[in-house]
Amino acid sequence: MSIGLEHYLVLSAVLFAIGLYGALSKRNTIAILLCIEIMLNAVNIAMVAFSRYVASEMLTGHVFAIFIMAVAAAEAAVGLAIIIAIYRQRGTVDPTDIDSMKR
Amino acid sequence: MNLELLAPEISLAATAVAVILLDLLIQRKGLLAVASVIGLVVSAAFTIVMYGEPSRTIFNNTLAVDNFALFFKLLFLGIAALVILASVDYASKLERFRGEYHALVLLSALGMMLMATAAELITIYVALELASISLYVLAGFLKDPKSSESSLKYLLLGATASAVLLYGMALVFGTTGTTQLGEIGQQVQSLGVQGIIDNPALILGIVLLIAGFGFKIAAVPFQMWVPDVYEGAPTPITAYLSVASKAAGFAVIVRIFSTAFGLPSWLSLDWGIVFAVLAAIGMTVGNISALPQTNIKRMFGYSSIAQAGYLMVGLAAMGVASAGETIGQSTILFFLLSYAVANMGAFIAIIAITDKIDSDLIQDFSGIAKRSPLLALALTVCLVSLIGMPPAAGFMAKFYIFGGAAQNGLLWLVIIAVLNSVISAFYYLRVVKVMWLGEPSSAEKVPSSGALRVALTLTSLGVLGLFIFADPLIKAAESAAKMLGS
Numbered sequence: 001m002s003i004g005l006e007h008y009l010v011l012s013a014v015l016f017a018i019g020l021y022g023a024l025s026k027r028n029t030i031a032i033l034l035c036i037e038i039m040l041n042a043v044n045i046a047m048v049a050f051s052r053y054v055a056s057e058m059l060t061g062h063v064f065a066i067f068i069m070a071v072a073a074a075e076a077a078v079g080l081a082i083i084i085a086i087y088r089q090r091g092t093v094d095p096t097d098i099d100s101m102k103r
Numbered sequence: 104m105n106l107e108l109l110a111p112e113i114s115l116a117a118t119a120v121a122v123i124l125l126d127l128l129i130q131r132k133g134l135l136a137v138a139s140v141i142g143l144v145v146s147a148a149f150t151i152v153m154y155g156e157p158s159r160t161i162f163n164n165t166l167a168v169d170n171f172a173l174f175f176k177l178l179f180l181g182i183a184a185l186v187i188l189a190s191v192d193y194a195s196k197l198e199r200f201r202g203e204y205h206a207l208v209l210l211s212a213l214g215m216m217l218m219a220t221a222a223e224l225i226t227i228y229v230a231l232e233l234a235s236i237s238l239y240v241l242a243g244f245l246k247d248p249k250s251s252e253s254s255l256k257y258l259l260l261g262a263t264a265s266a267v268l269l270y271g272m273a274l275v276f277g278t279t280g281t282t283q284l285g286e287i288g289q290q291v292q293s294l295g296v297q298g299i300i301d302n303p304a305l306i307l308g309i310v311l312l313i314a315g316f317g318f319k320i321a322a323v324p325f326q327m328w329v330p331d332v333y334e335g336a337p338t339p340i341t342a343y344l345s346v347a348s349k350a351a352g353f354a355v356i357v358r359i360f361s362t363a364f365g366l367p368s369w370l371s372l373d374w375g376i377v378f379a380v381l382a383a384i385g386m387t388v389g390n391i392s393a394l395p396q397t398n399i400k401r402m403f404g405y406s407s408i409a410q411a412g413y414l415m416v417g418l419a420a421m422g423v424a425s426a427g428e429t430i431g432q433s434t435i436l437f438f439l440l441s442y443a444v445a446n447m448g449a450f451i452a453i454i455a456i457t458d459k460i461d462s463d464l465i466q467d468f469s470g471i472a473k474r475s476p477l478l479a480l481a482l483t484v485c486l487v488s489l490i491g492m493p494p495a496a497g498f499m500a501k502f503y504i505f506g507g508a509a510q511n512g513l514l515w516l517v518i519i520a521v522l523n524s525v526i527s528a529f530y531y532l533r534v535v536k537v538m539w540l541g542e543p544s545s546a547e548k549v550p551s552s553g554a555l556r557v558a559l560t561l562t563s564l565g566v567l568g569l570f571i572f573a574d575p576l577i578k579a580a581e582s583a584a585k586m587l588g589s
Contacts, residue, residue, distance in 0.1 A: 009277075012273075016266075016270055019266070020263070020266075020267075023259070023263050024263075029255065029259065032259055033259070033262075036259070036262045036263055036266055039263070039266035039267075039270070040265075040266050040269065042270070043266060043269040043270050043272075043273050046270070046273040046274070046277065047273050047276065049277075050273060050276055050277035050280075054276075054277055054278075054280045055276075055280040055281065058280075058281075060225075060276065060281065060282050061273075061276060063225065064224070064225050064228075064272075064273075064276070064282065067225055067228065067229055068228070068269060071228070071229060071232045071236075074232070074236055075232065075236060075258070075262050075265075078236055078239055078240060078258065079239075079258050079259070079262065082239070082243055082251060082254050082255050082258055083255065085243065085246060085251045086248075086251050086252065086255055089248050089251060090248065095259075098252050098255065098256075099252075100248055100249055100252055101249060101252065101253075101330075101331045101334050101335060101401075
């Protein structure tokens, strides 16, 4: 059996689903941030696989993946800074406790 | 290389860096706002010089400099200038990081300008994140528990939406083999009916793109973040989010969907109907949730969900209209212009009032008209415009956008939209009633700073001016929509 585009896409879809489930269900904001990173890396796998199998003469997908990594790092930095600010104010990072505004 | 076509963006980026450096050097921090506004005016001057010239693309077709993009650039620059004027009182309370506050406003405006110009998926993503990450930080700038909470919610949901958007981009890239919007459009057309049906990944990609951008414009069902973020963020930033960030989302959606997925016409009909259904649900949910609100920022959060619904009526018309027809695009442009002016005006008046009464509750606005009649009058004019009653900009905008939809056979949607406008009158007019008929809690006047007065005068005149001079501006919006090149 040779590894083809489908295998990479299934891996990417499974990772994305795991990340999305975690982002919506985790009770720790740091874990939510990690789950978002899993989703972004699922996208990276799909991008690079498509780049290799569909548009192999161009490196668009690879370049896209590098941009995603760079931006994800910036997003994670801001996210962690905000989580630290919240932790200092409240002593918790549980999103169900962070509900000072009424719904 | 045509770097001069990027002059508005380059000068704005330079101003943002200069403002941070200036913050280290000067003692009179008030000058930072002056420097920021000067930078915005310079950038706007570069943009105006380019306006009206034929469409061009630069950097290997990644950026399209056309009238559509220039229209949005001017809109964002104007909104950013109003936000900076409205922040003068707010910023003076900040002990540190005032330079960063102004620089972040400028940088997110830069991101939004690039969003309107970008004609390629990677560029769209990077521009979107530049705008978003700056706004995440700005939402949490006050560092009180509410502000941090709103920032955290915005960041976590925004990042999740970005991931969904990226997955959609990956699928679109995978099925078409390119990230350039015009080339995607050619590929999609060459696939043909059977080709697209055999390619469910492309359809899924389009759906995920709608979901990802739906978050940005606060479309149902991705609107859950709006009330909390709007309530907790500093009020000038709430205004910025509700107007500029929404307009940027619409700019990208209009460009992607008209350039890449505009043809074949059955495909555009399909996404047109998706937007029509989202519009109908969005305005109903937004308006009905706004009715019982007691906090004015929260009420505006829900009302902005409803306004996004009205704007999506334009997107629906864009999808349903026959190819080459630009009625949907031009109505969206004009509606965004009038919504931006009216909503910014309303928020500036709210900033001036809440700053003095020190409360965001609608009941505390009681009798403001007796304490400062001009402030109450300006807020009333803006609220009347948001309802869509004459003599204000909102009336022309709604008339135009709903008319465009009705012409294209979306009469059912127009009926829902008009009924919704009636519902919205209840909560907007309740604020007016409280201000004019309520008893003032004290006789003390509500003085406001010079910057706020200038900003409020400009927006109130804008609201009335857009009603009186609607014709030439609608013509300008139409020509900008026609110049949407690829």
